[in-house]
Amino acid sequence: MGEAQRSALWALVDDGGRSGHPEAATSLASADAGWKETGAPGGLKSDTRLWSGAAEGVSALRGTVKKAIDQLSDGQKGLGAGDEAVTGLITGSAQVGVYRSWERYLDLLGRECGELSDKLRKAGNDHYGNEEATRAAFQRQLTKPEGAAGSGEHPTTDGR
């Protein structure tokens, strides 16, 4: 949460009146209840809700990806490295490579989902402290492809 978005009023409200302005705290607290839940500056509560909502959404996506990986592997019966369909057919053997590549890619996407939902949740909990630190957190790429670094480029048809 950026400094710019925290209204100074919050400092008074959070204070609970300890700084000696109990009447200010009370009236501000009731005013707070009347604030519309918009993204307008000072809407700290709604920002939290938005970050958390996004975090939950992305977390659910990770589940979707995991389920897809399971369904993908379920379909591989009879197409394992030692099976006739693979040893006797070049298409079968090609499929093994294709399957492994998608298994790896979906795992990568799942890990990216995990990293993002974690960061979104932290942003909602004001874990990073300020706007700049939050931005930097999302800028940092923790999830990396596994295996050979390479170019990671989409394989081409090699002119065929």
Add this chain to the structure above:
Amino acid sequence: MVSFATLRTVRPAEFEEAADGYHAVSNAAGDAKDRLTDEILARALPDPGSTTTDSEGLVGAAAAAARRRLERLAESCHYTQVECGLVRAALNGFATDLDAAKKKLDGALDDARVAGFTVESDGSVTYPAAGAKVDGDIPDGGTAVAYDDPTAGAVADQAARFDPNPHRAAAQDCANRIASAVKEATDADSRWAPRLKALRAQNDLTVSHADWADVHRDQRAVQKVAGEYLDKADIPQGRPPAEAARWWTTLTREQQADYATLYPASIGALDGLPADVRDEANRAVLAQTKGTYETELAALPTRPGRPGYNQPGLSGVDTWRDRQERDNEWEEEHGAEYERLNDALTGIRAIEKQLGSAGQDGLPESYLLGFSGKDDGRAVIAVGNPDHADHTAVYVPGTTASLGNIEGDIDRVNNLWRDSAPIVPDQQVSTVAWLGYDAPDSVVRDAPFSHYAHDGASAFASFVDGLKETNSADTGGHHTAVAHSYGTTLVGATARQHDLNVDDVILAGSPGVEVGSAGELDVPEGHVWNQEAEGDPTPDVGRWSHGGENWEVGGGVRLVPSDEVFGAQQMTTDTQGHSDYWKEGTQSLRNQSFVITGNYERVQHEAP
């Protein structure tokens, strides 16, 4: 080489089961992409450039950084959806070819078994001694072998025919059929393996334009070998929408999915197919076209740069005239291409923005019902699903409409949707921007010619018929054509040359509709509505090119819809000039909304 033993034991269904797994992945990826753009991004992290000031959402640099990561993730999901769809299609195609070969093999093996022959492990066929005695002995049995070499094969066949053992010919036939089945399997295997290999997933989190261009190439490569499995020629292109709708229902769900994956351009353009099917297919075309165009743009040599001053010290070697000449050369060689690609990409970005705008400013989901980058481009975008809509309006733009300019047309249908939907809160509304024809490029040079309207008329008639075919609203669906400028001429040409199957027609700034009276526009009396704003010169300027003749009035007169005698209902306008009829918050717009929602009695009429 596929061996006889392999073909004997292998189960093509295993490849189909694998295909199902990729299908599940493709669907999940599509769902994930939709949820990211329509829910997560739309609600929490909308694009600040496209929303109005009172929309909700996170703002700031941190939100922007989060949005970039999530947009990239959505792109990865789309890539997964399309590419895994191709893997599924390829595996289904291979399974079909393999199965056909295996059936032939099984047929030959059955016949051999019934005849009492023994099929050896190498596919040769051993037959017993049999036949009328020759020189006191029953003719010997033997083993029939199939030959690759045609000459050797012919010799063997010949010998078999003349052998006194009657089994030999039958055994030779079995052996030949076995070999032929194995060869068919081998051909299929060689054909599909390289295509499949190209469908491996990439290994990074960015889907670049080169990646999308590769997807496009992969798709074409799979199409080339898919002929047996799913014939492109079977797609009822150019047929009446009712026929296309019927064809679609005869396909299994699997075939539907594979057709849409392999031939997205054809399926996306097919009037009569459900909106969500066309939308998904066209989105794949959009992404691939964008990738291809961006790659082509990047491949153009950089423009030398506007010549300016003579550089000190170099003026003798490289004058500004030299640079001017180089710049002119670049312009001559690459200028048109550069402009074409840039214009198309501008339009593509506008469409992408719209497709990602569900939930913003109250807008519903949008559907891409048509897209092509060729020529001036084609784009058909529906705001709200027209298949479920009680009221649908199809907006036809006029001169200079092109893919590059599509953003303006999208804005108009957005305005029309936002203005009309609240009028009928218990019903569903869809507004469609239809750039489905080659609009005249120049107001001055091209617009007077009618052929643009005539060429587009059959496309428009088919599109409207397609909407009616797929509409499932309980109320039966109410359709309005909303046309602007030259678009009105196209609508008139459609009524004149084909059947305009709408319930209401709205004409704004019309230079003439080729027919001389409202009664010729195929809608019931009182259902033609006209608007001419103050300061709009088009109706008078266009009269002599596109006005229609009305012999009841007296010959030789060319009428436009603004003429009272034409017989249209004249609606009021409170906007100025030729282009503001869809401005937000105006009576001009509101009158249109009343018509398209069937609230005719609320329309404000011009004083006669």
